[in-house]
Amino acid sequence: MRRKRYHRTGILYEEEDQNPLTGVANLFDVAMVFSVALLIALVMSYQLPELLSPTEDITIVKNPGQENMKIIVKEGQDIEVLNMTEQIGGGTGEALGTAYQLADGRVVYVPDSGNETST
Incomplete structure (x- = not known):
């Protein structure tokens, strides 16, 4: 009768445990999923899901009436940031409304009744 010989191999000699980075191999993937989830949560908390849509146009006014006022215009995929300057615009035209x-800061536009056109 023949006996099998078993070699002594400790836990440290297994192939999986030789690489100390095996346990943290997926940390980059977890960080990417977390960052995308955080970005979506921020967009939803500001109630601006239009920023994620490539087809919707949106205009945002940051700090209205302040010296550092900015107007952000998104048309399709193009985003343009307009900064406030000291230049005064001029020209001729007519009042539209x-x-x-x-009191809560919202601005309401009321068109003049004489400027309405019928279609």
Whole structure:
């Protein structure tokens, strides 16, 4: 009768345990999933899901009436940032209506009744 010989191999000699980075191999994937989830949560918390849509156009005014006011215009895939300057625009034209600022900060535009066109 023949006996099998078993070799002594400790836990440290197994192939899986020789690489100390085996346990952290997927940390990059977890970080990427977390960052995308955080980005989506921020967009949803500001209630601006239009920023993620490539077909919708949106205009955002940051710091209205302040010295550092910015207007962000998104048309399709193009995003343009307009900064406030000291230059004054000029030209000729006609009044189209009146804008009112409400107590909560919203601005309401009311067109003049004489400027309405029928289609």
